[in-house]
Amino acid sequence: MKQFLKMSRIPKYPVAAKENRPAISNTRNVTRTIGSGLSETDKKNLLLNHTKPMRNAPVASAPAPRIKRSATVPAPSVVPSKITKVEKKSAAVAPKIAPYDYKARFNDLLEKHKGIKSELSELRDKHVEVSDEYERVKETVEGSIAERDMLKEKLLNTLKDLRQKSIEYESLKIDHEIKKQENEELLGKANLLEDITNSLKLKSLEFDRLKIEFDELSRRHKSLSEEAEALRVLTDHLKKISVEHDKLQLDYKDIVDVMTKTKTDTDALQNILATMYTDQRVLRNTVQDLKGNIRVYCRVRPPLETEASKPLYNLNVLDACSIEVEKIELLNSVRKGKSQHSFSFDGIFTPHSTQEDVFAEVSQMVQSALDGYNVCIFAYGQTGSGKTYTMEGGSGEEQYGIIPRAINMIFTCMGDLKRMGWDLAIKASFLEIYNEVIYDLLNSCKDQVNHEIKMMNSKGTDLYVSNLKEEEVKSSHDFIRLLLFAQRNRQTAATINNERSSRSHSVAQIKITAINEKRKEKFTSNLNLVDLAGSESGKTTQRMDETKHINRSLSELSKVILSLQTNQSHIPYRNSKLTHLLMPSLGGNSKTLMLVNINQFDECFGETLNSLRFATKVNSCRSIKAKKNLTQLGDL
Numbered sequence: 001m002k003q004f005l006k007m008s009r010i011p012k013y014p015v016a017a018k019e020n021r022p023a024i025s026n027t028r029n030v031t032r033t034i035g036s037g038l039s040e041t042d043k044k045n046l047l048l049n050h051t052k053p054m055r056n057a058p059v060a061s062a063p064a065p066r067i068k069r070s071a072t073v074p075a076p077s078v079v080p081s082k083i084t085k086v087e088k089k090s091a092a093v094a095p096k097i098a099p100y101d102y103k104a105r106f107n108d109l110l111e112k113h114k115g116i117k118s119e120l121s122e123l124r125d126k127h128v129e130v131s132d133e134y135e136r137v138k139e140t141v142e143g144s145i146a147e148r149d150m151l152k153e154k155l156l157n158t159l160k161d162l163r164q165k166s167i168e169y170e171s172l173k174i175d176h177e178i179k180k181q182e183n184e185e186l187l188g189k190a191n192l193l194e195d196i197t198n199s200l201k202l203k204s205l206e207f208d209r210l211k212i213e214f215d216e217l218s219r220r221h222k223s224l225s226e227e228a229e230a231l232r233v234l235t236d237h238l239k240k241i242s243v244e245h246d247k248l249q250l251d252y253k254d255i256v257d258v259m260t261k262t263k264t265d266t267d268a269l270q271n272i273l274a275t276m277y278t279d280q281r282v283l284r285n286t287v288q289d290l291k292g293n294i295r296v297y298c299r300v301r302p303p304l305e306t307e308a309s310k311p312l313y314n315l316n317v318l319d320a321c322s323i324e325v326e327k328i329e330l331l332n333s334v335r336k337g338k339s340q341h342s343f344s345f346d347g348i349f350t351p352h353s354t355q356e357d358v359f360a361e362v363s364q365m366v367q368s369a370l371d372g373y374n375v376c377i378f379a380y381g382q383t384g385s386g387k388t389y390t391m392e393g394g395s396g397e398e399q400y401g402i403i404p405r406a407i408n409m410i411f412t413c414m415g416d417l418k419r420m421g422w423d424l425a426i427k428a429s430f431l432e433i434y435n436e437v438i439y440d441l442l443n444s445c446k447d448q449v450n451h452e453i454k455m456m457n458s459k460g461t462d463l464y465v466s467n468l469k470e471e472e473v474k475s476s477h478d479f480i481r482l483l484l485f486a487q488r489n490r491q492t493a494a495t496i497n498n499e500r501s502s503r504s505h506s507v508a509q510i511k512i513t514a515i516n517e518k519r520k521e522k523f524t525s526n527l528n529l530v531d532l533a534g535s536e537s538g539k540t541t542q543r544m545d546e547t548k549h550i551n552r553s554l555s556e557l558s559k560v561i562l563s564l565q566t567n568q569s570h571i572p573y574r575n576s577k578l579t580h581l582l583m584p585s586l587g588g589n590s591k592t593l594m595l596v597n598i599n600q601f602d603e604c605f606g607e608t609l610n611s612l613r614f615a616t617k618v619n620s621c622r623s624i625k626a627k628k629n630l631t632q633l634g635d636l
């Protein structure tokens with residue numbers, strides 16, 4: 001009932017607006033209504049009404065705090081009637097105070113006032129709490145409303161955007177559709193293009209192949225054109241040749257006739273030539289026979305530059321064949337006075353004579369060897385008189401001595417002889433006789449084998465040296481190579497044995513074999529080219545043995561020549577290796593040429609006289625006639 005009364009006294013003013021509230025102490029009714037007028041359910045409803053809009057109210061609806069709430073509060077006019085009823089009811093319950101008892105009634109009222117006052121105070125506290133809560137809720141609601149408004153705006157914007165995007169999407173969709181169509185169209189075109197590209201590729205390959213074929217054909221065409229041009233030129237040329245051929249055939253017939261006649265003439269001429277050559281040989285031989293089969297020439301060596309200061313004896317060349325040597329002895333010497341001697345030979349070579357001059361005379365002897373005679377050419381004289389220079393010569397063709405010139409001549413004449421039907425074979429050997437021992441100069445082996453002079457046949461007309469190397473020579477170059485090899489071998493030996501080359505006889509043997517198949521003739525001849533050891537007497541005992549051998553072989557040579565001169569029945573060839581070896585070249589069936597080499601030095605006057613005297617002796621043996629070694633092939 002109390003509560004009901006409290007509720008009926010709810011103030012007319014809205015509770016939320018604190019500042020607008022009237023002062024509680026001024027209105028007793030209002031205080032009472034607020035302190036006890038609200039039930040718990042009302043309070044809850046009141047709270048819910050304030051909070052509900054936050055959760056459940058639509059965002060768009062604005063809060064309506066006071067006006068609506070105040071509307072829910074019962075109008076003040078109604079409240080008095082209700083209070084009246086309540087007072088009536090409570091009056092019925094409370095002990096009845098006598099109306100006159102004012103004091104009691106006053107105390108009762110005081111008590112009631114106190115109760116109402118404490119209730120009012122509680123209500124005030126609660127009101128404050130509720131107001132605070134309300135303010136908080138209000139703030140939250142306002143924040144939520146602002147947030148809601150913001151979200152609403154955002155939502156609106158988003159919706160706008162969405163609408164815009166949707167429009168754009170629609171337009172994009174349309175675009176996409178268009179693009180899709182276009183893409184499909186393009187795909188179709190691309191497929192078409194791919195087909196076209198593929199077919200173009202095939203065409204390109206075909207084109208390349210055709211280009212290669214075309215190039216090949218062009219090249220062939222070009223070469224064929226060139227060939228055709230060449231053929232055309234050839235055809236023209238052939239036409240000309242054909243015309244010339246016809247002409248030549250006619251000429252050929254004439255020439256064949258002429259050649260047949262010429263061949264007959266040539267044969268006749270060849271016969272005449274062969275006869276003439278034979279006659280010439282006979283004549284040459286006759287001349288040589290008349291000149292003598294042993295011929296002697298004297299050669300005077302010119303002093304060398306290094307010898308310019310050496311005193312010379314007088315040497316007068318009297319004519320082409322005679323010289324006079326003269327030495328005036330000093331007054332204080334043992335042999336005082338003038339020593340003058342004259343000598344005559346087949347020819348004199350002065351210090352000015354060249355190698356060519358010498359060979360011009362000697363070549364007749366080489367010719368004799370080519371004509372089939374055995375020939376021996378030897379150089380005699382004291383050491384250093386120019387024997388080796390005369391026989392072998394110096395370096396360079398101009399300085400060539402008799403040996404290289406002889407071989408050159410043989411090979412030059414070989415061509416002429418071949419034209420006359422003679423085939424020549426040349427063999428060469430080189431040996432050295434030192435202290436009566438034969439050394440093979442073509443054998444470079446240090447272990448020297450034993451060499452003996454032996455007879456070729458029972459007649460004893462031909463000799464050979466056992467174990468001697470004999471090389472076939474195909475050209476003068478071959479021969480020069482062998483000559484140089486022999487020279488080197490001789491020099492090596494000379495180095496081992498000092499001055500051996502001056503103290504030994506060196507022999508170059510050239511064997512010529514000629515065959516004329518047509519005339520059935522054959523001959524062999526030996527050309528011995530000898531560089532004798534120095535003829536002077538030994539000056540030291542160390543050289544005595546050598547000198548003995550040299551002197552012996554030279555005196556044996558002298559003896560042989562003298563025996564031949566005096567037509568002795570026994571010729572002592574075998575007394576020395578030298579004479580034995582030269583037997584076929586010195587004997588009746590041979591031609592011999594001796595070159596006596598002399599110096600013009602005063603100190604050599606004695607040895608010069610000895611050499612000239614020996615040469616004179618040899619020169620006097622000229623009576624025996626040489627015989628050609630010719631045989632008929634049938635007799636071989």
Ligand SMILES: Nc1ncnc2c1ncn2[C@@H]1O[C@H](COP(=O)(O)OP(=O)(O)OP(=O)(O)O)[C@@H](O)[C@H]1O
Pocket residue numbers: 300301302304381382383384385386387388389390394501502503533534597
């Ligand atoms: N007619 C010449 N003209 C120029 N120099 C020459 C002539 N004769 C010889 N000589 C030179 O004189 C020197 C001696 O000559 P060579 O060696 O031929 O003498 P040799 O009699 O053979 O001596 P040996 O008996 O020692 O062998 C050499 O240097 C040679 O070149």
